[in-house]
Amino acid sequence: MTSPEPGKNKSNKQSLKTRIQLWLLLNVGPVIGYLLIQLAGRTSKWLVIDGEKIYVQFHRQRPFILVFWHSRILMAPAIFKIEGGKMSPIVMISSSVDGVFISRLVRFFKIDTAFGSSTRGGRGALQEMIEKHKEEKIILAITPDGPLGPREIVKPGPIVMGKETGLPVIGLTYHAKKTRRLKSWDRFVVVWPFNTIVWTTTDPVLVPSDATPEQMEDCRKDLEDKLRAATALCEEVAEGGKSLEGIPHFTMQPGWFSGKRRYTRADGARFEIEELLSKHP
Numbered sequence: 001m002t003s004p005e006p007g008k009n010k011s012n013k014q015s016l017k018t019r020i021q022l023w024l025l026l027n028v029g030p031v032i033g034y035l036l037i038q039l040a041g042r043t044s045k046w047l048v049i050d051g052e053k054i055y056v057q058f059h060r061q062r063p064f065i066l067v068f069w070h071s072r073i074l075m076a077p078a079i080f081k082i083e084g085g086k087m088s089p090i091v092m093i094s095s096s097v098d099g100v101f102i103s104r105l106v107r108f109f110k111i112d113t114a115f116g117s118s119t120r121g122g123r124g125a126l127q128e129m130i131e132k133h134k135e136e137k138i139i140l141a142i143t144p145d146g147p148l149g150p151r152e153i154v155k156p157g158p159i160v161m162g163k164e165t166g167l168p169v170i171g172l173t174y175h176a177k178k179t180r181r182l183k184s185w186d187r188f189v190v191v192w193p194f195n196t197i198v199w200t201t202t203d204p205v206l207v208p209s210d211a212t213p214e215q216m217e218d219c220r221k222d223l224e225d226k227l228r229a230a231t232a233l234c235e236e237v238a239e240g241g242k243s244l245e246g247i248p249h250f251t252m253q254p255g256w257f258s259g260k261r262r263y264t265r266a267d268g269a270r271f272e273i274e275e276l277l278s279k280h281p
Helices: 008-013 016-027 029-042 052-059 076-083 097-107 122-136 157-165 213-240 273-277
Strands: 045-049 065-067 089-093 112-115 139-142 169-176 179-181 189-191 196-201 249-254 261-265
Touching: 016 029, 016 097, 029 076, 029 097, 045 213, 052 169, 052 273, 065 157, 076 169, 076 249, 089 097, 089 122, 097 112, 112 122, 122 139, 122 157, 139 157, 157 169, 157 213, 169 189, 169 213, 196 213, 261 273
Parallel strands: 045 196, 065 139, 065 169, 089 112, 089 139
Antiparallel strands: 045 249, 169 196, 179 189, 249 261
16 A cells, blocks of 8 residues: 655645645646656666676566666666566655655556655565565565765665565666766656667675675665666666677667567567576576
């Protein structure tokens, strides 16, 4: 069940103009956002670096904890929609107007939400997500540097979650050839349609169930280093044309209208996703 949206009673204290603007933001805005994300996702070529591991997690329905930087929120739902198999995540969202907007937007991608953050309600949201995982064995997703930073610093949440659930913690990140970086605290990445989007995931971080505070800090730092390195790789490939020689990769092109995926190996040969999965029973 989706967490109840916070702050609904505050609208009575606002001016009529402010309430109209807020209504448009929270009711029309998510629809527009969904359509724009779908447009960018379906008109772009996706270059997947070292993608076998995450495809197996998605399509074999093996639950895990997924983390991605706050600056990379935009296209993360499209990755779930296009490549997530039958798995749907529950993602922690801050209890703010921005959080309500994001929650309503990701519902179109069949993504559930739990309201909380490192500064307010985080422990309750973590527990809600853990309980939902026990019931349904789904992906638990979190932006480890949200909602207000510092940018690209992993906070303890995903490590605590990993210790309590035993699930691997995997970072996801992306960049694109044509982007705009906003002047926000996280330098949010806007991805244009008709693009090349480069995405990858990190190797998993496993947190022992009896981990000491020192071990948990080591895991936190390891995850942070891996996610930063993966992000830098995506940026270098997308913007600078870094060679992927010796690094496993393939491309995926979704159909504009049908969404049907076409996969192509680095040598230009077409393949089906079942061929990839057959290597990992």
